[in-house]
Amino acid sequence: xxxxxxxxxxxxxxxxxxxxxxxxxxxxxxxxxxxxxxxxxxxxxxxxxxxxxxxxxxxxxxxxxxxxxxxxxxxxxxxxxxxxxxxxxxxxxxxxxxxxxxxxxxxxxxxxxxxxxxxxxxxxxxxxxxxxxxxxxxxxxxxxxxxxxxxxxxxxxxxxxxxxxxxxxxxxxxxxxxxxxxxxxxxxxxxxxxxxxxxxxxxxxxxxxxxxxxxxxxxxxxxxxxxxxxxxxxxxxxxxxxxxxxxxxxxxxxxxxxxxxxxxxxxxxxxxxxxxxxxxxxxxxxxxxxxxxxxxxxxxxxxxxxxxxxxxxxxxxxxxxxxxxxxxxxxxxxxxxxxxxxxxxxxxxxxxxxxxxxxxxxxxxxxxxxxxxxxxxxxxxxxxxxxxxxxxxxxxxxxxxxxxxxxxxxxxxxxxxxxxxxxxxxxxxxxxxxxxxxxxxxxxxxxxxxxxxxxxxxxxxxxxxxxxxxxxxxxxxxxxxxxxxxxxxxxxxxxxxxxxxxxxxxxxxxxxxxxxxxxxxxxxxxxxxxxxxxxxxxxxxxxxxxxxxxxxxxxxxxxxxxxxxxxxxxxxx
Numbered sequence: 001x002x003x004x005x006x007x008x009x010x011x012x013x014x015x016x017x018x019x020x021x022x023x024x025x026x027x028x029x030x031x032x033x034x035x036x037x038x039x040x041x042x043x044x045x046x047x048x049x050x051x052x053x054x055x056x057x058x059x060x061x062x063x064x065x066x067x068x069x070x071x072x073x074x075x076x077x078x079x080x081x082x083x084x085x086x087x088x089x090x091x092x093x094x095x096x097x098x099x100x101x102x103x104x105x106x107x108x109x110x111x112x113x114x115x116x117x118x119x120x121x122x123x124x125x126x127x128x129x130x131x132x133x134x135x136x137x138x139x140x141x142x143x144x145x146x147x148x149x150x151x152x153x154x155x156x157x158x159x160x161x162x163x164x165x166x167x168x169x170x171x172x173x174x175x176x177x178x179x180x181x182x183x184x185x186x187x188x189x190x191x192x193x194x195x196x197x198x199x200x201x202x203x204x205x206x207x208x209x210x211x212x213x214x215x216x217x218x219x220x221x222x223x224x225x226x227x228x229x230x231x232x233x234x235x236x237x238x239x240x241x242x243x244x245x246x247x248x249x250x251x252x253x254x255x256x257x258x259x260x261x262x263x264x265x266x267x268x269x270x271x272x273x274x275x276x277x278x279x280x281x282x283x284x285x286x287x288x289x290x291x292x293x294x295x296x297x298x299x300x301x302x303x304x305x306x307x308x309x310x311x312x313x314x315x316x317x318x319x320x321x322x323x324x325x326x327x328x329x330x331x332x333x334x335x336x337x338x339x340x341x342x343x344x345x346x347x348x349x350x351x352x353x354x355x356x357x358x359x360x361x362x363x364x365x366x367x368x369x370x371x372x373x374x375x376x377x378x379x380x381x382x383x384x385x386x387x388x389x390x391x392x393x394x395x396x397x398x399x400x401x402x403x404x405x406x407x408x409x410x411x412x413x414x415x416x417x418x419x420x421x422x423x424x425x426x427x428x429x430x431x432x433x434x435x436x437x438x439x440x441x442x443x444x445x446x447x448x449x450x451x452x453x454x455x456x457x458x459x460x461x462x463x464x465x466x467x468x469x470x471x472x473x474x475x476x477x478x479x480x481x482x483x484x485x486x487x488x489x490x491x492x493x494x495x496x497x498x499x500x501x502x503x504x505x506x507x508x509x510x511x512x513x514x515x516x517x518x519x520x521x522x523x524x525x526x527x528x529x530x531x532x533x534x535x536x537x538x539x540x541x542x543x544x545x546x547x548x549x550x551x552x553x554x555x556x557x558x559x560x561x562x563x564x565x566x567x568x569x570x571x572x573x
Contacts, residue, residue, distance in 0.1 A: 049141065049231040049361045050336055051293040053280065054353070056103070057273060058096065058150060058242040059318060061303020063310040063442060064270055065329050071442065072267045073254070076278040080295065084333035085380050086343045091391055092301055092350045094318060094325035096152050096176055098394070099300040099350055104153065105131045106354025106373040108392050110499060113507030116398040119154045121175045121187040122511035124528055126154020127165065132368050134354050135166030138233045141363035144168055146222050148215045149237030152176050156515065157528045163199055171198050171218050173239065175524055180211045180239065180246040185524060193517025195524045202523045210248055211239045216276035220283040228288040231361065236280065240273040243307050247272055263442070266308025294334040294360060296353065301325060310442040315477040320435025321393050321421035323477055337381045346379040346386035392499050393421035398506055402432045405465030414493040416465040422495055426472035429492035431465060439476070
């Protein structure tokens, strides 16, 4: 039986703050009531393809927006969401690369080979080149396409770059996280380089400008130089609010009363990002785009609670398959929406944006079969039922296997040691090791030195590898029903088996020392020549298929890389 342990506060104290109240997410506190009647005068069907602005934030927690009850100020996001449609049954992926790859391709990770971890700076890996991307489909439909912000879909060769994958222009970073002012990124001790690019060139001249402000300014510049008579797609992938925790001082001052230093800096970054969105919206209106525009806002994964983020009252954090890792903040704001000012509980996943936006653009989807996403615009704009009934959160055969999982525990059809998660209807199943599983209230009450995040912990027992939740009735995942409903467990395991049969091999090659920025003028960028692309590309086989001989070869290769890297660092010093 589950045992709850509280540290730092008594249960009574938490209840007094309302943290453990089941009513925290009732509509009056979280969002507008979803039963609002349809507006009397509906906007006519738009006569030309709409301008599309897709805004993606990085590591913003589920709780960290004003309309979810946060103490962080987000007036722009609150207003845009209130005037549009709030998506309160919206799912993303638990880490950076997977969410971005699924947005850009409309396919689950298992269908692109990116089901394990992220693409690391020194890996000869990128979004598979055989995938037709969202911006490429929009280009086919006559759109001008632009990307501003974080790519994180690989760059080891030029064919992987944003400007080769469907974007007419690009200003941003290629790796996963950089300094907000200097744009330096270190992938381990001594492996550091500059990472801000304009198109396919290094943007050395932009150093010193805070990225959130820089990116918003670039969007305004793009809009000013383009004609609103021609359709435009802008993908704004803010670096904010990923670490490092950096913000202009004037934003930090607003939160000077916050006791937790990380939370204070994080809050400042969120508010700065909110003002950047305000400036983008203002530019849409100033330059004549707004009336025929669709603004989509999405987070990329759950908040990192180590670094000031909060997913309360959801369970877990970034990097986990608990709701705190995969349920995102999402809304759509547009004058073209037929039923505005409401909350939608339609099931939506980040893969759905691909077919939805291409359909809005009147593009052709017939030549991209096998998409995992659905066109959810009727559900968003008109309040119709979502065509989506299930979500494969992921199947990762390379992630550390759960110690006590087995094929026997999976009814002989699924090894429950394998990390996997799926939602079907109101049911959610997790197997293997889903990741850190605590509930973490917002870290604003005091500055707990290293222990604030242990406020409420659940002990499931030492031999657990299967969890089942009725996620509609129990959105906070407090009541595991796997023992009571083995029939549902088996049904969902069979769905995992079905999806696993369609999975392609995991693409997770070893790191290559030639990617070191010292070989690229001090900047991160493409490093593989045409001659060695074939040599370094490869698929990492599932753990169960490796034998000792293969492991030995890999160990020797990695040992060689480590020694070579040590020499490189010595030379640099």
